[in-house]
Amino acid sequence: MRTNVIIIGAGPAGLMLGRLLELAGVDAVILERKSPDYVLGRIRAGVLEQGTMDLMDRAEAGTRMHQEGLIHHGIDISFDGDRHRVHFTNLIGRHVMVYGQTEVTRDLMNARKSPTIYEAEDVELHDFDGANPYVTYSQNGVTHRIDCDYIAGCDGFHGVSRQSVPAKSLTTFERVYPFGWLGILVDQPPVADELIYAHHARGFALCSQRSPKRSRYYVQVPADENAKNWSDTRFWDELRLRLNPETAEALKTGPSIEKSIAPLRSFVAEPLRFGRLFLAGDAAHIVPPTGAKGLNLAMSDVATLADALIEATIEKSAAGIDAYSAKVLQRIWKAERFSWWMTSLLHTFPETGAFGRRIQRAEFDYLSGSVAAQQSLAENYTGLPS
Numbered sequence: 085m086r087t088n089v090i091i092i093g094a095g096p097a098g099l100m101l102g103r104l105l106e107l108a109g110v111d112a113v114i115l116e117r118k119s120p121d122y123v124l125g126r127i128r129a130g131v132l133e134q135g136t137m138d139l140m141d142r143a144e145a146g147t148r149m150h151q152e153g154l155i156h157h158g159i160d161i162s163f164d165g166d167r168h169r170v171h172f173t174n175l176i177g178r179h180v181m182v183y184g185q186t187e188v189t190r191d192l193m194n195a196r197k198s199p200t201i202y203e204a205e206d207v208e209l210h211d212f213d214g215a216n217p218y219v220t221y222s223q224n225g226v227t228h229r230i231d232c233d234y235i236a237g238c239d240g241f242h243g244v245s246r247q248s249v250p251a252k253s254l255t256t257f258e259r260v261y262p263f264g265w266l267g268i269l270v271d272q273p274p275v276a277d278e279l280i281y282a283h284h285a286r287g288f289a290l291c292s293q294r295s296p297k298r299s300r301y302y303v304q305v306p307a308d309e310n311a312k313n314w315s316d317t318r319f320w321d322e323l324r325l326r327l328n329p330e331t332a333e334a335l336k337t338g339p340s341i342e343k344s345i346a347p348l349r350s351f352v353a354e355p356l357r358f359g360r361l362f363l364a365g366d367a368a369h370i371v372p373p374t375g376a377k378g379l380n381l382a383m384s385d386v387a388t389l390a391d392a393l394i395e396a397t398i399e400k401s402a403a404g405i406d407a408y409s410a411k412v413l414q415r416i417w418k419a420e421r422f423s424w425w426m427t428s429l430l431h432t433f434p435e436t437g438a439f440g441r442r443i444q445r446a447e448f449d450y451l452s453g454s455v456a457a458q459q460s461l462a463e464n465y466t467g468l469p470s
C-alpha cells in the first residue's frame with residue numbers, strides 16, 4: 085500500500101491534520117494504537133481558542149460546536165477568596181468557547197472519509213531520513229507495510245514518533261512540577277457561568293464545565309497522589325475549602341462520573357522536522373493545563389503542517405515544510421511561557437515558602453489593578469496569532 089502522508093495517532097492533532105489533507109486532495113492514512121471508544125473515553129481539554137474554532141469550520145466539522153459550544157467572555161481569578169473577573173471581550177474584543185476535546189474528536193472522526201486504522205500495534209517508522217520512508221504495524225498478528233512521502237508524528241507525549249528520532253538529533257527542554265491535578269466530572273450545573281481559577285494556601289482549584297448540566301472540577305494534589313485515596317466527599321470538601329465562601333455555598337455536588345489525576349509538565353523538543361518526519365501536538369510539546377493551551381497548540385501546529393504538506397504534495401514546493409519547525413516553535417514557546425506563568429501564579433510551591441506566596445499575592449494584586457496586565461492575560465488566554 086502507498087499513500088502521500090502517514091499520520092501516527094488519531095487524537096485531535098492527527099484527526100485534524102487528516103481532515104485538512106483530505107479536503108485538499110492529499111491522501112493520508114491514520115494509524116492509531118487504541119480503539120475509537122478508548123480514544124473517545126479520554127476526558128481532557130475543555131477550552132477552544134478562536135483559531136481552533138476557525139479550524140473546525142475549515143475542516144467542515146464545526147456545526148455541532150457552534151450549536152452546543154458555550155461562548156465565554158472571560159475568566160475569574162480568585163486569590164485566597166478574593167475574586168477578580170478578567171473580561172476578555174471588554175479588554176481585547178475576543179472570547180473563547182467551552183466545548184470538550186471529546187466532542188472535537190468525535191466531530192472530526194465523523195467528518196473523516198479516508199481510512200483510519202485503529203488498534204494498530206507495534207507501529208515502527210523507517211527511512212524517514214531518506215527519500216522513501218515507510219511505516220510498519222501489526223494487526224491480529226499480521227505485519228503490514230505502508231509506503232509514503234511524509235510521516236506526521238501526532239501520537240502524543242508517549243508516542244513512538246519522537247522516540248524514533250536519534251537522541252543526538254533532538255534537544256529537549258523540560259520542567260516537571262511537584263504536583264498534579266485531580267479532576268472529576270459530574271452531572272450537575274456549573275457553580276458559575278464561566279471558569280474560576282483559584283489560588284489558595286491549600287493549593288490550586290479550578291471550576292470548569294462541559295455544558296449547562298455537566299461540570300468539571302480540579303484540585304492540585306501532590307505528584308505521587310493516588311485518585312483511589314479520594315472519595316467524592318473528600319474531593320468536594322477540599323474544593324469548597326479552596327473557594328470563596330459564596331462560591332463554596334453555591335457548589336452543586338453529586339457522584340463523580342470520572343476521576344483521575346493528570347501530572348503537570350512543561351516540555352519542548354527541538355527541532356520538529358527530521359527529513360520526512362514532522363512532529364506535532366503533544367508529541368512535540370507539553371504544557372501544564374493551567375493556560376488551557378495544549379489542544380489549541382496542537383491544532384495550530386497541524387494547521388501550519390497541513391498547509392506545508394499540501395504545498396509540498398500538490399505544488400511540489402518545499403518552502404512550507406522547510407519553514408515548519410522554526411515557525412511553530414515561536415508560537416509554542418510563547419504558549420509555554422504563558423502556561424508556566426499561569427501555573428506559577430496559581431499553585432502552591434512548597435519550596436518557595438512564605439516569600440513565594442507574598443510574590444504571588446503581589447502578582448494577583450497587580451493583575452487586578454492593571455488593565456495592561458489583564459489585556460496581556462486576555463491576549464494569551466484567547467490565543468496569540470499563528
Ligand code: RFL
Pocket residue numbers: 092093094095096097098115116117118123127128129130131185204207238239240241242243244245265267346347364365366367373375376377378379380381382
Ligand atoms: P493525544 O490527544 O495524546 O493523541 C495522541 C494519539 O496517538 C495515539 N498513539 C499512538 N498511535 C499509534 N502508535 C503509537 N505508538 C501511539 N502512541 C500513541 C494515542 O492513543 C492517541 O490517540 O495528542 P494530540 O492529538 O497532540 O492532542 C493534544 C491534546 O490531547 C492535549 O494537549 C490536551 O488535552 C491538553 N489539555 C488541554 N488543552 C487545551 O487546549 N485546553 C484545555 O482546557 C486542556 N485541559 C489538557 C487539559 C490535558 C489534560 N490531561 C489529561 C493531560 C486537561 C487535562 C486534565
Ligand code: PHB
Pocket residue numbers: 128129130131279292293300373374375376377
Ligand atoms: C477543563 O475544562 O478540563 C479545563 C479548562 C481549563 C483549563 C484546563 C482544563 O485551563
